[in-house]
Amino acid sequence: MAFSAEQESLIVSSWDMLKNNSADHGLKFFLKIFSAAPEAKALFSYLKDSNVPLEQNPKLKSHATVVFVMIAESAVQLRKAGKVTVGNSSLKHLGVVHTKLGVTDAHFAVAKAALxxxxxxxxxxxWSAALSDAWGVAYDQIVAAIKAEMN
Structure with missing residues (x-):
């Protein structure tokens, strides 16, 4: 699936507005995931026996920020790189972790809606239909790259 110059421009413009509050947006992203799919909390070992409210959990905050920034930065560079690349991790590592945790298509769909x-x-x-489509295409490409490493 091609990623157009217009889609890239939309992603870059929105990321420029989002990145200064990436920690807050990342946490909101994960809270939306857990609201839609409470069972997803079981995928995170540090949440299983925690009495700390999700909004205050430092490990969740850290993880949420890393994931949100990784998705956005991967989306921003998608057209320039011509493929999905990730920052401090590797697609192979992400594939292994998602496989080990039993992440399914349904999980990825919930995460897309939350994102x-x-x-x-x-x-x-x-916000517009075009911006939604641009982020949707970018997310789908990122997920496809992770899934390729899950097999």
Missing amino acids: LETIKEGVPCI
Whole structure:
């Protein structure tokens, strides 16, 4: 699936607005995932026996920020690189971890919906169908790259 110059421009513009509050947006992203799929909390060992509210869990905050930034930065460079690349991790590592945890297509679908809703709330002044489509295409390509390493 090609990623157009217009889609790249939309992603870059929205990421420029989101990145200064990436920790907050990342946490909102994960809270939306857990709201839609409470069972997903079981995928995170540090949440299983924690009495700390999700909003205050330092490990969740850290992980959420890393994931949100990785998705956004992968999306920003998608057209330039011509493929999905990730920052401090590797696609192979992400594939292994997601396989080990038993992540399914349903999990990826919930995360996509949560991501789009988080971005919509983070950049309401520029939100549009085209921006939603751009982020959706980028997310789908990132997930396809991770799934390729899960097999």
